[in-house]
Amino acid sequence: MRVIAFIGLGTMGAPMAANLVKAGFDVVGYNRSRPAVENLVAAGGRAASSVAEAVASAEVAVTMLPDSPDVEAVALGPDGLLAHLPAGALYVDMSSINPAVAVALAAAGAQRDVEVLDAPVSGGEPGARSASLSIMVGGTAEAFARAEPLFAALGTTIVHVGPAGAGQTVKAANQLLVGGHLALLAEAILLLEAAGVAPEGALRVLAGGLAGSTVLDRKSGAMLARSFAPSFRADLHAKDLRIVADLARRSSLVLPTVSTAAQLMNAVVARGNGDLDHAAVLTVVELLSGREPTP
Amino acid sequence: MRVIAFIGLGTMGAPMAANLVKAGFDVVGYNRSRPAVENLVAAGGRAASSVAEAVASAEVAVTMLPDSPDVEAVALGPDGLLAHLPAGALYVDMSSINPAVAVALAAAGAQRDVEVLDAPVSGGEPGARSASLSIMVGGTAEAFARAEPLFAALGTTIVHVGPAGAGQTVKAANQLLVGGHLALLAEAILLLEAAGVAPEGALRVLAGGLAGSTVLDRKSGAMLARSFAPSFRADLHAKDLRIVADLARRSSLVLPTVSTAAQLMNAVVARGNGDLDHAAVLTVVELLSGREPTP
Amino acid sequence: MRVIAFIGLGTMGAPMAANLVKAGFDVVGYNRSRPAVENLVAAGGRAASSVAEAVASAEVAVTMLPDSPDVEAVALGPDGLLAHLPAGALYVDMSSINPAVAVALAAAGAQRDVEVLDAPVSGGEPGARSASLSIMVGGTAEAFARAEPLFAALGTTIVHVGPAGAGQTVKAANQLLVGGHLALLAEAILLLEAAGVAPEGALRVLAGGLAGSTVLDRKSGAMLARSFAPSFRADLHAKDLRIVADLARRSSLVLPTVSTAAQLMNAVVARGNGDLDHAAVLTVVELLSGREPTP
Amino acid sequence: MRVIAFIGLGTMGAPMAANLVKAGFDVVGYNRSRPAVENLVAAGGRAASSVAEAVASAEVAVTMLPDSPDVEAVALGPDGLLAHLPAGALYVDMSSINPAVAVALAAAGAQRDVEVLDAPVSGGEPGARSASLSIMVGGTAEAFARAEPLFAALGTTIVHVGPAGAGQTVKAANQLLVGGHLALLAEAILLLEAAGVAPEGALRVLAGGLAGSTVLDRKSGAMLARSFAPSFRADLHAKDLRIVADLARRSSLVLPTVSTAAQLMNAVVARGNGDLDHAAVLTVVELLSGREPTP
Ligand SMILES: NC(=O)C1=CN([C@@H]2O[C@H](COP(=O)(O)OP(=O)(O)OC[C@H]3O[C@@H](n4cnc5c(N)ncnc54)[C@H](OP(=O)(O)O)[C@@H]3O)[C@@H](O)[C@H]2O)C=CC1
Ligand SMILES: NC(=O)C1=CN([C@@H]2O[C@H](COP(=O)(O)OP(=O)(O)OC[C@H]3O[C@@H](n4cnc5c(N)ncnc54)[C@H](OP(=O)(O)O)[C@@H]3O)[C@@H](O)[C@H]2O)C=CC1
Ligand SMILES: NC(=O)C1=CN([C@@H]2O[C@H](COP(=O)(O)OP(=O)(O)OC[C@H]3O[C@@H](n4cnc5c(N)ncnc54)[C@H](OP(=O)(O)O)[C@@H]3O)[C@@H](O)[C@H]2O)C=CC1
Known part of the structure; x- marks a missing residue:
């Protein structure tokens, strides 16, 4: 070769x-x-x-x-x-x-x-x-x-x-988890901020227990700073979550949690922010909660 | 003292x-x-x-x-x-x-x-x-x-x-993340199984990347084995997710992803399985997808 | 008397x-x-x-x-x-x-x-x-x-x-249906508008068939005109949907559709529009879809 | 001709x-x-x-x-x-x-x-x-x-x-409303039944007010009787709700309420009941709520 x-x-x-x-x-x-x-x-x-x-x-x-x-x-x-x-x-x-x-x-x-x-x-x-x-x-x-x-x-x-297709199926499962973890992290951060708890310290404790995740380690900084320069674009992630939905449909699976997270990612794209990082899913939760998102 | x-x-x-x-x-x-x-x-x-x-x-x-x-x-x-x-x-x-x-x-x-x-x-x-x-x-x-x-x-x-209450708020954020991660892991596992991909190997790859989480490390074994002896009971977790909902309401936050995950946990309890481990959220996704759950 | x-x-x-x-x-x-x-x-x-x-x-x-x-x-x-x-x-x-x-x-x-x-x-x-x-x-x-x-x-x-409480239970069921019908009507109207179909004529056809409802008859005019002077305030409806949620919890019922509609109504309130008519749930669907809502 | x-x-x-x-x-x-x-x-x-x-x-x-x-x-x-x-x-x-x-x-x-x-x-x-x-x-x-x-x-x-396609778009809006109304009616009926309120009388009152709908008039009898001989098959309705989802995607609309209702209809099909009437969406809400559905 x-x-x-x-x-x-x-x-x-x-x-x-x-x-x-x-x-x-x-x-x-x-x-x-x-x-x-x-x-x-x-x-x-x-x-x-x-x-x-x-x-x-x-x-x-x-x-x-x-x-x-x-x-x-x-x-x-x-x-x-x-x-x-x-x-x-x-x-x-x-x-x-x-x-x-x-x-x-x-x-x-x-x-x-x-x-x-x-x-x-x-x-x-x-x-x-x-x-x-x-x-x-x-x-x-x-x-x-x-x-x-x-x-x-x-x-x-x-x-x-x-066999053929299995690589893409595993990648779809990956994007299911990452997309869902991002949406949940956004919701947890807004919960802490709204209650007046300093989120940095709180997230450090959470990271050490059953709530820990790689998304929490790598993405909470960007979310807290509202800094969404793209590492992975929201529109690509929305595309990947459509693949998840299509896979689920073909296997006649009903997957409620990722469906909800996918809607939030779609809303990022619908609002014209598809070229931001997928962590910008935070802005949609802010919007629903009456907080004016930065971008 | x-x-x-x-x-x-x-x-x-x-x-x-x-x-x-x-x-x-x-x-x-x-x-x-x-x-x-x-x-x-x-x-x-x-x-x-x-x-x-x-x-x-x-x-x-x-x-x-x-x-x-x-x-x-x-x-x-x-x-x-x-x-x-x-x-x-x-x-x-x-x-x-x-x-x-x-x-x-x-x-x-x-x-x-x-x-x-x-x-x-x-x-x-x-x-x-x-x-x-x-x-x-x-x-x-x-x-x-x-x-x-x-x-x-x-x-x-x-x-x-x-200050007073902050400990409970951080604990609520913890339970938000854990409850959501469990629901997503259940959905990812069913996606892999339904597509005929051996989930053990796939989950090992996922664990090493951005999709990794402590829930994946500690709970996927129990989910794959459908073994739900309680480490943390589903009814206690459902209670904790009601605390999250109440906190969100008081702060006028709308948190769609954890709301969906909470419904799945409530369904575990409604089905009479509140004394199983919270990982039993998998059984509800199976039920919705026409797979007969074990318990 | x-x-x-x-x-x-x-x-x-x-x-x-x-x-x-x-x-x-x-x-x-x-x-x-x-x-x-x-x-x-x-x-x-x-x-x-x-x-x-x-x-x-x-x-x-x-x-x-x-x-x-x-x-x-x-x-x-x-x-x-x-x-x-x-x-x-x-x-x-x-x-x-x-x-x-x-x-x-x-x-x-x-x-x-x-x-x-x-x-x-x-x-x-x-x-x-x-x-x-x-x-x-x-x-x-x-x-x-x-x-x-x-x-x-x-x-x-x-x-x-x-017996005692039954009147309030029936009222809760009423608000469940009305709140849900409003959210669905908003989604149907945006679907028609986005596809470039004149919604007035379309809604007339829909009203005559299985899709018909009193909400469609009485509220589509206000939604099309984006005119949300309150007939029934969104914050009162959000309160009523909390009663529905509480009733569901006490009866260990999981009610996914009204839960979703309730989140949209909560978002109306969270955005500071609780004093608008409950038909303003349309503005939240617009927001999620990247359309700038009027109020 | x-x-x-x-x-x-x-x-x-x-x-x-x-x-x-x-x-x-x-x-x-x-x-x-x-x-x-x-x-x-x-x-x-x-x-x-x-x-x-x-x-x-x-x-x-x-x-x-x-x-x-x-x-x-x-x-x-x-x-x-x-x-x-x-x-x-x-x-x-x-x-x-x-x-x-x-x-x-x-x-x-x-x-x-x-x-x-x-x-x-x-x-x-x-x-x-x-x-x-x-x-x-x-x-x-x-x-x-x-x-x-x-x-x-x-x-x-x-x-x-x-113009071309507009007929199908209006039909999609029709199915959005009907599918959503069915899911909500199922949830309202279970709320009444669980609270011990006789649903027939209650539904008559509801039908006369803002909660009224053609779905309530025509489908509540079948739901109360758990009799799901098909008038319109659940699998055809699930297909129609996929059309709604596809239309929404193409128009970059996020439509949360019908998405939730669609999941319930998909669950009817996933459970092998696609040939029952679409009113069988009730069975899925029963299942989530720990009630054993009839079919
Ligand atoms: N970015 C990331 O972090 C990750 C991305 N991925 C996946 O990798 C894939 C690529 O992503 P990424 O590199 O970010 O995407 P980009 O959009 O940056 O790159 C895609 C490239 O493909 C070219 N291209 C697009 N369509 C055609 C076509 N029809 N014929 C020829 N060339 C074409 C584009 O060229 P042109 O300039 O002409 O449009 C562009 O150079 C995607 O599937 C993504 O989901 C996976 C993991 C991480
Ligand atoms: N289990 C776990 O893994 C974890 C649990 N937690 C939290 O810790 C708390 C305790 O959980 P856990 O120990 O599992 O719960 P258990 O139900 O095992 O224990 C609760 C104890 O409280 C007693 N009790 C209940 N009500 C009263 C009352 N009104 N007066 C006096 N005693 C009462 C019970 O006694 P009796 O026998 O008389 O009912 C029982 O011994 C919960 O809030 C839970 O969410 C937190 C982290 C992990
Ligand atoms: N049923 C209802 O109440 C309503 C239905 N509709 C819509 O009307 C449409 C038809 O529904 P319905 O009549 O109920 O469906 P049926 O499944 O009863 O009828 C479909 C017919 O199409 C034939 N057919 C299917 N595929 C092909 C093909 N590739 N080539 C030739 N013939 C084919 C079938 O024949 P074969 O026997 O060979 O499979 C069958 O006779 C659907 O789009 C439905 O959504 C609209 C309103 C109400």
Whole structure:
């Protein structure tokens, strides 16, 4: 495995592609808007001017795109990734998308003798930069084994969780928990503030007991400061919670708590704040409670 | 500080009183039902046959009772704790009750020259046994200082979080987070199971990222095994979430996510399972989703 | 039955007392703020300067007050209504309050040989003025028979629905339905508007089918016009939905839909709009959806 | 307009097609399963053995199918309705489907010189039998005028509510209200029953005031009797509430109350009761409240 095509050089894709270069791979990048490709070239990669060109001589193709329709647009169709990737190559989609689409991609790949993995990540932009992502992988054991050198250049916790789609399902469960924990933390903080209790000290006690969570550790500072520069954008999280809802519907599950949290995240987006950090869910609880939110 | 009256020798109160004996205090215990008092005597304490008798010569009185009305019944009225505790003594309520009642107790104490602290705990029965509770204390700095030797015999994380009622407010925030995290964990586990993903491995990945929480670490095993022997009873948690709702109402806060989680906990109780562990919230999500829950 | 003491001469009480005067009763009114009493005198009633004075020689006492604590404050205690109402008289509370308090009032009355009815109303200020209220009555059949001439002067639909507290329970069910219907109508209107469908015509079709409701008939005009001059205040409705929640809790019922609607009504109040009409629940749905509400 | 092709002869389609025959139209019917076609022939219609055959010489084609994918399957593709309907003909889809699909059908029709109307109905099977449906029509004024004779044979309230898709949007608003009203009625009935108030009398009072609704008039009998023989199936209503959710998402609306009601309807389906009447939403509230539901 030497030549890797990398499609989607955004917040996550750019540092991931650069890490692959650093690890010694020959990375051919493609992105709709051009500057991202030039940055990759500056980092030691090569430029392609279309998806077809990028994948034409690749052993592995990676996509890191926003949502299911984007991945379908890039992967399928006559000009698409699968149409031009050489038979026998491997395709790894690392975007967070609907598990049903991941399953469909695996089937489409099989028809062209291309093995497909769904390998969404967590860890955010910092994790992408420092090559310390968690990677949840769905697909066959053989395909997983082939991709391991690539994953090793991108992350530290790399787990094969099941067959095609399983990676995306685990990522959906991740986003369910994170989205819910954020909404609850916002509600707890407003409860403390409204009662006149200094929240910093209180949250320290809470962090040490059964109420503790990584969201509390990492996000309460931003919430207390009302500082919502995006680490993970609310609109991406709203998209992920729609994936959760779709999964629940297909499995005929009724999931009340995350449904409520999803409405709050949707309200962040509906209010025009989709480009803020997902911690901005606090602003919607403030709004409902008659407090004027900062943004 | 030598003589401590201890009222309420239940799941939590019994090991706490025993720890005070071990630490060298002269503990006079009272409980409505008698066997609990005899156990304390066996552990080296003394028995009282009424609240009045228990507190008559105490320097500190402690209560550890289920709910606000119980504490009011014990503390107020002509036969109550405050009527018989010597002037100058200290009264520490360690039950989880409504902050508004805690504030009222502090005021009632002040009229009789008794300093009052609200000092609810977290850590459960294991924490009570091993004297490793977290204790969230509301009241004056002076009263807190007086109580510290006592707290040191009961817990390890001991924090003065604010004036009267603040301890209970922080405890309410704790229960908000824990109750919500449990409901979300139940929903995530059902999502994984329904999609056919082995949840053990998946939850290990999730635990390492932003989705991690103490609830996930400590409660997912019980949920996966559908084993709900009580560590903390669902009916006590439902009571605590009513305190959260009442606090929210008084502060005119609208808290949608915990409201939803509270309904699920109420449904556990309504179904007659209030004496199961609060992790049994999973059974209600199963029920809504057409899966037959075990209990 | 000739002399009626009437306590609480507000939006509802004032026209009701006036209608009793018109019907030939000797009405002695009391209200905390004085102008309301003077208006009653102008309408042919008599003034009292305390609750005790008002009820001292009454055959029937009526209260029409905001909430449970208000009724308790007026009815109980040494200066209260029950302490001064002659034995053998009848006490009719027409406020919308907690059924549990209504039951307690009936018990307190029984101790003083006073029969008590709970008789909350629906129909709003217009119904109060035109003596066309619906009256839901809880209490004994005898007491109901005694009160019928009085009810006949106030309303048109007068139903004895059960024992003490039953009137308040039926009123709670009424407010459950109305509060929920308002929230749903707001959501339907925003759905139509956002899709660019002219809502007036659409709502006319909906009104004729299974979607029809009195709330749709009477409130959609105000919602479409964003005109929220109060017919029934949002803060009173929020209070009534708290009564619903309390009733549900006591009966261990979990009622998800009205809980959600109650949160929206609470948000109206939390935003400082408790004095607007309850139809202003529309503004909260607008806010969540990123539309700037008018008030 | 003489020859009408009618595709989808189910609960609604069968009586509607029969009414068209009675009104003098030459009706050619097609249905996947054969007996329904034979029933139409018995009623005076004609049989077709494929969609293509049914529409080949029709002036108007009507579809009455369960859901969006069914309509897409029948209308689009090389063997589909639009491929074989003569240019200049009219296509009226009377199913309840996603407005976005209705808009797409109108566009697909325009490319083949076929005018398309979306014309969903309300009134249920009784309304279909008695030709008293309400019909909400989206499309051009010209197409609406052409279809009026056909609509006149099927319903009594026939309203042109806007351009393509508007009929489906109004139907979605209808289902939002009906689904919500059912859930609220269930909650009100359980509140009354649990408090020991005889619900029949209470509901009569409620029906006369602001709480009144067509759902209360028509569905409370079935709920009180726990008799859920289907008039409108819960799974169809769950489908309609998914359309509402999709519409809300596309318009970036957050609609909390109907979201909650939709979860209850989804729980009916998840429990395997999708073929019961939508009033069976009561069983889910019973379940949450620890009452054993009948079905
Ligand atoms: N950001 C984060 O912290 C995390 C993100 N994720 C997931 O990773 C995925 C990517 O996220 P992120 O990098 O933040 O998103 P960005 O929006 O920053 O990047 C997406 C990139 O994809 C390109 N793109 C979009 N659509 C197409 C298309 N149809 N064809 C070609 N290129 C396209 C964009 O290029 P252009 O400039 O032309 O639009 C852009 O460079 C998402 O699924 C997200 O949920 C997972 C974990 C953390
Ligand atoms: N269990 C846990 O894991 C935790 C509990 N808590 C909180 O601690 C408090 C106590 O909980 P827990 O010990 O589990 O509860 P239990 O029900 O086990 O114990 C309560 C004790 O109070 C006594 N009691 C109740 N009412 C009265 C009264 N009116 N007069 C005198 N005695 C009375 C009971 O005695 P009798 O036998 O006579 O009824 C019983 O011994 C609660 O507020 C709970 O929320 C906090 C953290 C963890
Ligand atoms: N039932 C009611 O009270 C009301 C229903 N509606 C709406 O009307 C529509 C129809 O409902 P209803 O009549 O109750 O539903 P049914 O399920 O009773 O009827 C649907 C009919 O469509 C046929 N069909 C389904 N899929 C296809 C396909 N792909 N190709 C050809 N035929 C197909 C079925 O035939 P087969 O036997 O082969 O499966 C069946 O005869 C729905 O959108 C519903 O929401 C609107 C108002 C009231």
